[in-house]
Amino acid sequence: MPRWLKIVLKILGGIIALVIVLLLAVTIYINSNKAKLLAKLNTKLNEKIDGSLSIGDISISLFKNFPHASLSLDNVLVRDKKWMEHHHTLLDAKDMDVVVDAGQLLSGTISIDHIDISNSAIYIYSDSTGYSNTSIFKKSNKPKTPSGKSSLEAELSNINLNNVSLTIDNQKGKKLFKFDVNQLKGKMDFPDSGWTAKAYLKVTARSLAFKTVHGSFIKDKVIEGDLVAGSNHTTGKINVTSKNFNIGGDVFKLDALFAPAKVSKNFTFHLVADKILWKSAASLVSPNISKTLYKFNLDKPISVNALISGNFSGGDPLLYITTVVRNNTLTIPGAVINDCNFDGMFTNNYVKGQELGDENSIINLYRLEGRFSNVPFKIDTASVINLTTPIAQGNFHARFPLTDLNQTFARVIKFNEGSADVSMRFKADVVALQINKPYVAGYINLNNANFNYIPRDLNLKNTSLSLHVNNGNLVINNIRVQSGRSVVQMEGRVNNFLNLYYNAPEKLIVNWDINSPQLHLAEFLGYLNRRKSAPVKPAPKGSTAATVDKVNTILDKSHAELHMHVGKVFYKKFLATNANADLLLSEDGIEMKNITVNHAGGALAIRGRILQDNVSNRFSISTVVRHVDIHEFFYAFDNFGLTAPTYKNLKGYLSAKAMVNGKFDGKGGIAQKSMTGNVLLNLTDGALIDFNPLKTIGKIAFPFRDLNNIEIPNLDGDFDINGDKITIKPMQISSSVINADVEGVYSLGRGTNVAIDVPLRNPKKDLSITDKAERQKKRYKGIVIHVKAQDDGTGKVKMSWNKDHKKT
Structure with missing residues (x-):
């Protein structure tokens, strides 16, 4: 080594x-x-x-x-x-x-x-x-270290x-901020200008209540992200920023500014999220705000830009939140809007200078457009004001083909053709719609509509109308309704419409003025039929179908006063002119207050009711007939079910009073054996022409008298009707050929039993007698034949001697 x-x-x-x-x-x-x-x-x-x-x-x-x-x-x-x-x-x-x-x-x-x-x-x-x-x-009075730090x-x-x-x-300040800090790790530097810091933060927000009475923002949300902060000694303000500020799983960009106590105690949070679900965004605000936001929903994520500023000393913070929504599905109370686009804004400072809070809050939806129940519409600005008692308002515009409504109104109406133009200003309580009635003003125009009204099975074509709502009243004008060959022009009005719509629909009265050059009643027999039953399964509460069902129910319960003038009225063979009618249509049926028509050279006046229920439609009618041509009258009404005599055998002028009750058969006719009542009639200048039953008898009994044209100067009759049986009260027939006394029961089916007394004396012999009593005495002078017209048990009527005749 x-x-x-x-x-x-x-x-x-x-x-x-x-x-x-x-x-x-x-x-x-x-x-x-x-x-x-x-x-x-x-x-x-x-x-x-x-x-x-x-x-x-x-x-x-x-x-x-x-x-x-x-x-x-x-x-x-x-x-x-x-x-x-x-x-x-x-x-x-x-x-x-x-x-x-x-x-x-x-x-x-x-x-x-x-x-x-x-x-x-x-x-x-x-x-x-x-x-x-x-x-x-304590405040430190020590000098800074050589490094510049205290x-x-x-x-x-x-x-x-x-x-x-x-x-x-x-x-x-009635504020409560509470956090569970899982981790806060950072480093601070202290340059001469102030200080800077970088930190990693992961906390759970248990309370972020700027006003405790309203509850907490971001409650129980986990907050995580990297923060950069700094402060300047000159201003004393603190800046905090983050590019990955995660709140409850949604990522925001954060810019925050704090002014410490020695300055103003103000704060500002600026949060931006590119994609966040509506419910997630609603869950970030305090309950006083979220309870209203939860009433709405958007299916797809939206962008949110939120500005929150306030003062740590007290009071609600100022909220200013904007959003951009494109090609989304918006759910609102009672409706779903597809293909929805709008720019949204929320603030709790609607009226500048007033206290910040729920009562001073507003949600604005700018350039709102979408499809409601397949109907395209636009709203320039829709607003929800005051989160304590939310009020929605805006201007609604729509133009669309009426066939787009078929899915919505499938239970009531089916459109085959036509277009709609709608423009409405509305103001409604989002929560208590039934308590605080909405304000609606504007118009609805329908043009060239062909449709079927299902409850009455009515088919109308080339129909147009214009509805105007103002000051709670509904005005309906420019209505043109065509059903087959019938054309009707209508003007209508409902006073206090909106209030009664919610409070007492049964008190709704539509006043109609109706004019028509010609009306074919057979095309409107649906009004005489009982309504088709409502769907067994009710629509979900709050749905559009439920709203339609309610409107349909209101149509049932409301009243309509009709004041009609019709040039010509057709019904099968019946033709009337200059018809005038005052009718009241209600849930119970039709009340005919006054109907007058000219017919067959005379006039008819009708009063009565048609009672409608789920079983059958009953009627109770009082009719006055004045001097009508009996030939035309019997022809128009198919001889009233009589097989003899018919209109071909009758001549003269008929006046009558009738009070009858009965039921309709669902086809515009009278149900068999359903009619009861009484008929009083008078015939003047009458004649019985070519009446074969009398001619057959007359050839034997009166071979030298003219039975082809039996003149009847005057005839009075009193009849009781009970089903298919007509009770003929004692009636004297005085004619140019023969006199007869008739009494008994005439049946349209089985059960005919009519006693006929025929004096053989020729009435022409008594024409010169002017004294009525003397003429009556002469009437029975000579031979009187007593016969009976009686059912043989098979429905055929046979003539026989009346052995049961009581001599007088």
Whole structure:
């Protein structure tokens, strides 16, 4: 071995031996002077505080932070001078390592390099007067060291925290910040201008309540990232930045600015996330805000830019949050909007100068567009104001083909053609829609619509209408409805529409003015049929289908007053002109207040009701017929079910009063055997023409009389109707050929039993008698034939002698 190498090895061995001796000396010194060192450490640290500091035990580690020595302190308690009043310990450290200069330690001097705190609790407390337990730290008046650092800065340039609970409790400002610090490791430098720091942070936020009554931001979220901080002595402000600030699994860019107490106690957080889910973003804010945000949702991630600024002394912080949403799916209460795009903004400073908070909050959605139930729409600006009682408002615009509505209105209506143009201003309570009624104003225009109204099975085509809502009233005009050959022009109005819509739909009354050049009633028989039953399975609550079901229910429950004028009314063979009607349509059916028409040279007036339910549609009608041509009248109504005589056999002018009840058969006709009531009639200038039953009898009984044209100057009749049976009350028929007394039951089916008394005296012999009593006496002079028209049991009517006739 070369001599120089031996010398080097001996020197290294000596140095190592010296270090070992020194380390052993330090260890022996500390172990021998533990109490003395502990006292010196307590004294040194208590020089920095205005309160009390106690250390339970001390031990040394020479290799943990070599060449420095680590003093391990156990059960360190730091309390301010008012601890007995508030009982909040500033520092309760179970494990605390104070890294000191080993060489200076041998000389009895403690020079702190850095401090590691583990398994501890830090509680920074301020009472309602503004006093804080951090006042324990005295202001240092010592000059700076040659390096530019004060002795305290040099000693506290590096503090590491592990498994530490950090609480900032501000009773005056009603703020509570509480974090479980899993790890905080950093290094500070102190240039002449101030200080800089780099740190790694991993904490769990148990509370970040800027106002405790509202709850915590980012509650129970894990926060992790690398921080760069700095402060300037001139401004006193602290800047903190991070490019990977992870909150609950979502990565943000962070820029924060703090102004310490001696400046203004202000703070500002600027957070930017390129991609974050709506629910994740909503979970970061306090419950008073999130409870409203949770009512909405977006399926895909969005970008968020949040600015939070305030004052540590008290009050809510100012929030200004923006977002950009593109090609997303937005869920709102009761609806889903697809292909959604908008720029969003939230702030709790809606009205400048007012107190920050929920009542002064607003959510704005700019240039909102999307598809609601397959209907494309646009809203210039939609707003939700006041998070305490959220109010949504905006301007809604949409133009679309009506077929886009089929999926939404499948239970009620099916569109085949047409377009819609909608423009609405709305304002509605998001939470208590039923309590605080919405404001809606604007119009809905439907053009060239062809559709089927399913509950009534009505097919309408070339239909147009314009709905205007203003001051809670609904005005419906420019309506054109066509069903087959019928064309109807309508104008309508519903006063107090929005209030009644929610509170009492059964009180909704639509006033309609209806005009039509011609109306074919057969095309509207759906109104006479009972409504089709609603779907057995109800739509999910809050869904669009549920809203449609509600509208359909309201259509059932509401009332419509119809004031109609129709030039011509057609129904099968019936034709009326100059028809006027006042109708009331309700859930129960149709009330005919006053219907008048001209028909067959005379007039008809009708009053009554059509009662509609899920079983059948019943009617109760009072009719007055004035001087109508009986030939045309019987032709129009298919002889009222009579097989004889028919309209071909009748001539004259009929007047009548009828009160009848019955049921419709679902096809616009009257159900068999359903009609009951009474009919009073009067026939003037009448004639029975070519009535074969009388002609057959007359050839034998009256061979010399003209039975082809039996004139009846006047005839009064009183009939009771009960199903298919018509009871003919005693009726005298006086004619030019024959007189007859008729009484009994005439059946449209089986059961006919009519007694007919026929005086054989020729009525022409009595034409010169002007005295009615004398004429009546002469009526029965001579032979009177008593016959019976009776059902033979098979439905055929046969004539026979009436053996049961009672002589008078």
